[in-house]
Every structure is written in C-alpha cells, then in structure tokens.
Amino acid sequence: MILKPQLKDIKYIGYYLGKITIGVGFTMFVPFIMGLVFGEINPALDFLFSAEIALLCGLILTWVCATDKELNWMQGMVVVSSSWLVAMVLSAIPLFLSGHYKSFLDSCFETMSGFTTTGLTLVQDLDHLSYAHNLWRHLGPFIGGQGIVIIALALFMKGSAASFKMYVGEARDEKILPNVIHTARFIWLISIVYLVIGTLALGIVGMLIGLKPQNAFFHGACVFMAGFDTAGFAPQSQNILYYHSQIFEIVTIVIIIFGSLNFNLHYQFWSGNRKELMRNIETRTFLLSVMFTFFIVTIGLNKLGVYSNALILFRKGFFQLISGHTTTGYMTIYAQQFIKEWGHLALTGIICAMALGGCACSTAGGIKMLRVGIIFKAVRQDIKALVLPDHAIVAQKFHHMKTVFLEDAQARAVLVITMSYITIYVLGALIGVGCGYPVLDSLFESTSAAANVCFSCGITDAGMPTILKVTYIIQMWAGRLEFMSVFALLGFIVAFFKGK
Amino acid sequence: MMMKVHSSWFIVHSILFFLVLCAMLCTPCPGFSQSISSAELINNAKQYDGKLVIYEGEVIGDVMLRGEYAWINVNDEKNAIGIWIKKELIKDIVYTGSYKVGGDLVEITGKFNRSCVEHGGDLDIHAQSITKISSGNKTPHSVNKEEINLILFLSGIITVVFLLRLITKKFKA
16 A cells, blocks of 8 residues: 655655755856856846745745654655756756747756756857856756755755755765765865866966967866766857867866766875775776777777777777766767767767766766676676585675675665666667657667766757657656656655555 | 841840859859858768868857967857968957857858868868958847846845744744
C-alpha cells in the first residue's frame, strides 16, 4: 500500500523550497549590479523584476510553510529535485525578458542547461546579448555546478540532518569534511579561489590576443565559470573558436580538467596529499579512458584525412575529446562539422567519452569515472572467481581516498546508476529518431544532453520540436541529479494521487 | 522595306540589352550580392576549401590585432566566421556589434579554408579585400517604463508580506 503524503509533508518541503528560492532571488542582484555598472538599464530592470518575483515567492513559502522540523529522506530528495525546477523557471524570467529567446520554454531550456552545466543553448543573436544577461547565463553553471542546494546550505542553513539529505540528493554522496555545511563551504571556497586565478589567467591571455581589457576580463570570468563547471557556454556565438588562439585553448583545457576532478581530490591536493592524485581509481580510470577514446577519435579522423597534419589533428581532436570527456562541450569547430566531416568512428569516440564523463563529486556529468572504475574492478573480480578454485575467496580492492574492499552492494548501486544513464541516453535518442532525425545524430545529441555535455551536432535549435526540448530538459535535470532525487519526486507525485 | 529596318533595329537592340545584362551579372558590386552564406560554407566546406569566396555580414565583438594582421569575426545572422586580415585593411571599421552597437556591414573577398594550416585547423577566410557596405550605429534602448511600474508594485507587495510575517511571528512568540 502506498501512503498518501500528508499536508505536513508538503509544508516541510515548501519551507525549504522557499529558502532556496530566496537564495536564487538574491543571486540575481549580481547581474543587476553588472547591468548598472555597464549602463545597461533595461537588462538591470529585468533582473530587479525577476529577483523581486523570486523573493516574493520565497517569502510567501517560508511564511505559509514555516516549520522547525527536520526533513526525512523522501522530503529532502523532493526538495532538491523540485528546487531545480523552481530555479529553472524563476531564472528563465530575465532571459525571456531580454528578447533573445523565441519562447519561455526556450529560456527555461537555457537555464536548465546552465544549472545542470550542460551548455546546450537556444539563444538567438548571442553576439548582441547584454553583459548582464550574458553574465547570468554563465553564473547559472557556476551556481548549479557546485549545487543550487549547496549554495543555500553554505549561506542560509545551520548544520542539521536535513542538510545532509539535501546534499546527497544533489548527487554528492561524498563528504569532504565531517560536517556537511563545512563541506559545502569548502566547495565554494575552492571554487571562488579558482575563479579569481582562472579569470586573471584568461583575462591576461585575452588582452595578449587582442581583446579590450574590459572584454578580456569579462570573457575570462564567463569562460572560467562555464569551463570550471564543465558547462560549455561562451559569451560569443563561435564559442572558443572566437578567440583564434592556441594559448587560450590550452588555459581552457587546464580549467576544464580541474573542474572535472573530484572536489575531494582538490582537498587532498590542497592539504598536501599529492600522492592521492596518482593512486586514486578515478584519476587512473580518467587517464586510461581519455587515452582510449582519443585513440578512437585519432583513427577516425586519420582514416578520413580530416586534418592535413598530425599537429592540427591533435589540436582539434584532443580539444573536442577532452571537452567532451569532461562533459564541458567547449568547441573549436562548428557543430555541423561533427556530422559533415568527422565521420562515424571519430563521432563514436566522442559519444563514448561524453557518456563516461568526469569524476564523481565534481561539476562534471556522465556516468563518472569512479563508477566506470568500480565496474571494471567488479568484472575483474567475477572473472577471477570463475578461474580460481571454488573454495578460493576472491577479494577486490580499490583506492579512493582510502583503500576500500569492493562489496556486492556497492557494485549493484553503481550498476543501477550506470544502467539508468544508458537507458536515458537511448530513450532520448529514440525520441529524436521519432522526431525525424538520423539515429547517430539523435544518439549524439541525447548523450550530450543527459551527460550534461553541450556538444551539438545541429539538432539543438530554437526550431526543434517542443517534445524534444522537453525531453532534453528532463534528461539534463535527471542526469545532473543522478536520478535518485528525481525518482523520489516521481514517487511522491504518484503517492499523492494514488496513495491512501 | 520598312518592316526590314524595324526588325534589324529590334535585333541589334536585343543583342545590346543581352550584353549589358550579361555584363551586369558578371561584375561583382556591393548591393548585387554574390556572397556565399556561412551555412553554405560550413556545410559544404570541402567544396569551397582553398577557393576565393565573397562573404558578407556584420563585424561583431573585438578586433583582435596580431602583429601586421588582425582577426575580425563576421556574422551573417546564422553563424560568425573568423576573418584573417591585414591591419591596414580594417581602418574603416568603426563599429563592432554588441548589445549597444550594431556593427559595420562588410563584404569580404578572400580565400576560404576548411582547416587552415596556418591557424591550427580553424575554419576561416584569409581576406584579400574588404568593402564596407554600410556603417554600424549605436542601438537605441529606451527605458521600459512599464517594467519600472511593475517593479514598484512588487516592492510594495514584498514589503507588506515581510511586515505580515514579522507581525505573525511576534504574535506566535
């Protein structure tokens, strides 16, 4: 028998949702100030108006649903998944008011793409978008990459059991520090330190390659935020190709690799444990996986003679590969070139890289290196058990911050998430095919959306069918939250209508 | 006799008209565009690789000076393509497209590269000449008064809700 949620359940959820909504409202003051500084009055007004709507919703929710009770697991998960939907709608208001989106759904697509660090875009005439709106597009990944709930935890909440439930619900099952609030603050601390360093580095390079100082640092901050958070948004329509600079590409590669590493690894590195980087199962799997997928891409490109020499092949091939593998999606080629020039084999290499993704507890999407590593260890354990005598005890261990013995329950949990990812990749591709797109194109775009990558082979466009836009929004949302809190929300809705 | 003179006059004039039409069609000039769109160039990059093309669009973003040359990015409303051009050829470019400015509209004649060997495999055009078709200008953005009224209205509601919250909290305490 399914138990119908009671009014108090909705009240608790509403209260925490309200707090997060207030947080979203306050962040809109950043682009508001930016608009005022650059003399962009209408964009500044768009953000003030949207911030007021968010604050009003948040104030009403926290007032009507006021409580001092702790959340249970179900409620915590529902708060997380629904807060991402609420944040998507509220954050879409200023973008829609900019007049650069054909419909409100398109601006919702853009904000969900930003928050989930996907980076697929439906913006029109990006090259004439205001600084304020452009900053908001890039601030989305910076907030969503670290976690919408994490920002609320770090700023507005005291340490409690509810905090941990929401932290886990946002696909971060690793605590870096014993206290979850301290962990949230640490994640924000390192992100802001890297933001300053990354913006300075890209700003200086930008000036050296001929950008105006004001634009150099603005672009630097935007590219850093979307790069470190593996989103792939850029301030100009040509993405990274706009800069026509190898140095800019190299700095960007360093930033996206940093962003795709586990925050726990950053902590180990900062606290002097540099050996962890070499010993960790994730970094090892990441290295092997990059080498393997790049090998496929190289063979594919070489076979078709896409690039005239090895240096160019490396520059173009490796940039797109590492960008796809870290689920960033920055591009130095045009979207159409993937389909028209790269050929099936190179494209398959990129699809595999996108599907695998970056490290767990990072800003990257995809299945994640920790899971891929564990699956390999589990397969190895099973093969060993088959080969060795029946009475032999086969133990498999791996190193992730500490040496851990692989257990069946752990392997099963990993496989459930991995299967969920593969299912959502295929389902999205089927809907794409149903809308009339070719199979490989549909699989490429679907994997890109669900693994939160940003690569597009040209399907993502304001003119694509509404059902595909909604499908990609759901894929981005479920992929970023790693399914559990989304399943919890679905369960909650079903229980609400069918429960007794 | 009269008929014969008339028909020869008609034939001569028809030939002349045909020749003038052919000359007009063969002479490139601004306003009579022979330019190729960015979508056509990108989608058929192999076909146009190494060929002389005419491409037109709005100069957007920054003019990035690199020694004796510069990079400009030209957008034809579908895509923007990078143009590698001699510094002395861009003296006429005053406005580059952004939120506040509509950029200069230019026509570029140059060599199209699907994967430029000189520039790390970028798809670009090496310009030989540039013609300014029309000058850009500052885009007027008048302040949205309706939005200001809505903001003031919402500010009032937020204040009322905030006060009500405070009052109910005090009563409960």
